[in-house]
Amino acid sequence: MYSVRLWSVRNARLLEALYAVFETLLESLDPVFRRIGYRRLERPVAAVEKAVKSFLFDCRMCGDCLLSSTGMSCPMNCPKQLRNGPCGGVRPDGNCEVDPGMRCVWVEAWEGSRRMRHGDGILAVQVAFDHRSAGRSFWLEAARRRSAPAPEAEEAAS
Ligand code: SF4
Secondary structure, three states: OHHHHHHHHHOHHHHHHHHHHHHHHHHHOHHHHHHHOHHHHHHHHHHHHHHHHHHHHOOOOOOOOOHHHOOOOOHHHOOOOOOOOOOOOOOOOOEOOOOOOOEOHHHHHHHHHHHOOOHHHHHOOOOOOOHHHOOOOHHHHHHHHHHOOOHHHHHHHO
16 A cells, blocks of 8 residues: 555664564474475465465565665565665656556665665665565565574584
8 A cells, every 4th residue: 555655665664673573483484384394385475475475565575675775665666676775767847757656665675774774785685686576575584594504604513
Protein backbone atom coordinates (compact mmCIF):
# COMPACT_ATOMS: atom_id res chain seq x y z
CA MET A 1 0.00 0.00 0.00
CA TYR A 2 1.53 3.29 -1.14
CA SER A 3 0.82 5.29 2.05
CA VAL A 4 2.36 2.55 4.20
CA ARG A 5 5.38 2.46 1.89
CA LEU A 6 5.90 6.18 2.50
CA TRP A 7 5.43 5.65 6.26
CA SER A 8 8.18 3.00 6.19
CA VAL A 9 10.62 5.46 4.64
CA ARG A 10 9.68 8.13 7.18
CA ASN A 11 10.37 5.58 9.92
CA ALA A 12 13.48 4.09 8.34
CA ARG A 13 15.52 4.44 11.52
CA LEU A 14 12.99 2.51 13.60
CA LEU A 15 12.70 -0.22 10.96
CA GLU A 16 16.48 -0.41 10.68
CA ALA A 17 16.72 -1.08 14.43
CA LEU A 18 13.91 -3.65 14.34
CA TYR A 19 15.47 -5.47 11.41
CA ALA A 20 18.84 -5.63 13.18
CA VAL A 21 17.16 -7.51 16.05
CA PHE A 22 15.24 -9.71 13.61
CA GLU A 23 18.38 -10.52 11.64
CA THR A 24 20.16 -11.63 14.81
CA LEU A 25 17.18 -13.86 15.57
CA LEU A 26 17.30 -15.33 12.06
CA GLU A 27 20.99 -16.05 12.44
CA SER A 28 20.45 -17.80 15.77
CA LEU A 29 17.73 -19.96 14.19
CA ASP A 30 20.07 -21.28 11.50
CA PRO A 31 20.68 -24.63 13.31
CA VAL A 32 16.91 -25.15 13.56
CA PHE A 33 16.44 -24.19 9.91
CA ARG A 34 19.16 -26.65 8.92
CA ARG A 35 17.52 -29.44 10.90
CA ILE A 36 14.14 -28.81 9.27
CA GLY A 37 15.71 -28.18 5.89
CA TYR A 38 15.99 -24.85 4.10
CA ARG A 39 14.29 -26.26 1.01
CA ARG A 40 11.29 -27.41 3.01
CA LEU A 41 11.04 -23.99 4.67
CA GLU A 42 11.31 -21.99 1.46
CA ARG A 43 7.64 -21.84 0.48
CA PRO A 44 6.04 -21.13 3.88
CA VAL A 45 8.68 -18.58 4.94
CA ALA A 46 8.56 -16.86 1.54
CA ALA A 47 4.77 -16.62 1.87
CA VAL A 48 5.02 -14.93 5.29
CA GLU A 49 7.83 -12.66 4.11
CA LYS A 50 5.80 -11.64 1.08
CA ALA A 51 2.75 -10.78 3.20
CA VAL A 52 4.74 -8.70 5.71
CA LYS A 53 6.97 -6.91 3.22
CA SER A 54 4.25 -6.33 0.65
CA PHE A 55 2.29 -4.51 3.32
CA LEU A 56 5.22 -2.43 4.59
CA PHE A 57 7.24 -1.82 1.43
CA ASP A 58 5.20 -2.96 -1.62
CA CYS A 59 7.87 -5.66 -1.83
CA ARG A 60 8.16 -7.52 -5.17
CA MET A 61 10.05 -10.48 -3.64
CA CYS A 62 13.20 -10.02 -5.67
CA GLY A 63 14.98 -12.35 -3.26
CA ASP A 64 17.98 -10.03 -2.85
CA CYS A 65 16.71 -7.35 -0.53
CA LEU A 66 18.33 -3.92 -0.57
CA LEU A 67 16.08 -2.15 1.93
CA SER A 68 18.92 -1.71 4.44
CA SER A 69 20.87 0.16 1.75
CA THR A 70 17.99 2.10 0.26
CA GLY A 71 16.43 3.93 3.18
CA MET A 72 13.65 1.31 3.40
CA SER A 73 12.43 2.31 -0.07
CA CYS A 74 12.15 -0.78 -2.27
CA PRO A 75 14.02 -0.15 -5.56
CA MET A 76 11.91 -2.76 -7.33
CA ASN A 77 9.00 -0.30 -7.22
CA CYS A 78 10.94 1.85 -9.69
CA PRO A 79 9.20 1.24 -13.07
CA LYS A 80 12.68 0.69 -14.51
CA GLN A 81 13.72 -1.44 -11.51
CA LEU A 82 16.95 0.50 -11.13
CA ARG A 83 19.02 -0.72 -8.19
CA ASN A 84 21.85 1.83 -8.35
CA GLY A 85 20.14 5.18 -8.08
CA PRO A 86 17.68 7.18 -10.15
CA CYS A 87 17.52 7.56 -13.90
CA GLY A 88 17.85 11.02 -15.38
CA GLY A 89 14.12 11.54 -15.54
CA VAL A 90 13.18 12.54 -12.00
CA ARG A 91 10.66 15.39 -12.22
CA PRO A 92 11.42 18.74 -10.55
CA ASP A 93 8.88 17.89 -7.82
CA GLY A 94 10.72 14.63 -7.06
CA ASN A 95 8.17 12.42 -8.78
CA CYS A 96 8.74 9.63 -11.28
CA GLU A 97 8.85 10.40 -15.02
CA VAL A 98 6.98 7.19 -15.83
CA ASP A 99 4.39 7.46 -13.04
CA PRO A 100 3.89 11.17 -12.24
CA GLY A 101 1.68 10.33 -9.26
CA MET A 102 4.47 8.48 -7.48
CA ARG A 103 7.53 9.88 -5.75
CA CYS A 104 10.74 8.59 -7.31
CA VAL A 105 11.73 5.58 -5.20
CA TRP A 106 15.32 6.85 -5.23
CA VAL A 107 14.36 10.29 -3.92
CA GLU A 108 12.57 8.43 -1.15
CA ALA A 109 15.56 6.13 -0.71
CA TRP A 110 17.94 9.02 -0.21
CA GLU A 111 15.67 10.71 2.34
CA GLY A 112 15.16 7.42 4.20
CA SER A 113 18.88 6.69 4.22
CA ARG A 114 19.58 10.07 5.86
CA ARG A 115 17.35 9.01 8.75
CA MET A 116 19.13 5.70 9.25
CA ARG A 117 22.08 5.03 11.53
CA HIS A 118 23.93 3.11 8.79
CA GLY A 119 22.35 4.83 5.82
CA ASP A 120 25.60 5.32 3.92
CA GLY A 121 25.09 1.85 2.45
CA ILE A 122 23.19 3.70 -0.24
CA LEU A 123 26.54 4.87 -1.63
CA ALA A 124 27.67 1.30 -2.38
CA VAL A 125 27.46 0.16 -5.99
CA GLN A 126 25.22 -2.88 -6.30
CA VAL A 127 26.12 -5.81 -8.52
CA ALA A 128 23.79 -6.71 -11.39
CA PHE A 129 20.56 -8.27 -10.18
CA ASP A 130 20.40 -12.04 -10.48
CA HIS A 131 16.85 -12.85 -11.58
CA ARG A 132 17.20 -16.44 -10.42
CA SER A 133 16.65 -15.22 -6.86
CA ALA A 134 13.19 -13.79 -7.70
CA GLY A 135 10.44 -15.16 -5.49
CA ARG A 136 12.81 -16.65 -2.94
CA SER A 137 12.92 -15.77 0.74
CA PHE A 138 15.62 -13.27 1.56
CA TRP A 139 15.06 -13.92 5.27
CA LEU A 140 16.21 -17.53 4.84
CA GLU A 141 19.06 -16.39 2.64
CA ALA A 142 20.12 -13.90 5.33
CA ALA A 143 20.10 -16.65 7.99
CA ARG A 144 22.13 -18.94 5.75
CA ARG A 145 24.61 -16.27 4.69
CA ARG A 146 25.21 -14.82 8.12
CA SER A 147 25.97 -18.13 9.77
CA ALA A 148 27.95 -19.73 6.93
CA PRO A 149 31.72 -19.58 7.54
CA ALA A 150 33.68 -17.32 5.23
CA PRO A 151 35.42 -19.28 2.42
CA GLU A 152 38.86 -18.30 3.83
CA ALA A 153 37.93 -19.69 7.25
CA GLU A 154 36.80 -22.96 5.66
CA GLU A 155 40.08 -23.27 3.77
CA ALA A 156 42.12 -22.61 6.92
CA ALA A 157 40.19 -25.27 8.83
CA SER A 158 40.72 -27.96 6.16
S1 SF4 B 1 14.48 -5.09 -2.44
FE1 SF4 B 1 13.55 -7.04 -3.11
S2 SF4 B 1 13.11 -8.26 -1.23
FE2 SF4 B 1 13.55 -6.08 -0.62
S3 SF4 B 1 11.53 -5.13 -0.48
FE3 SF4 B 1 12.25 -4.78 -2.59
S4 SF4 B 1 11.51 -6.50 -3.86
FE4 SF4 B 1 11.28 -7.02 -1.67
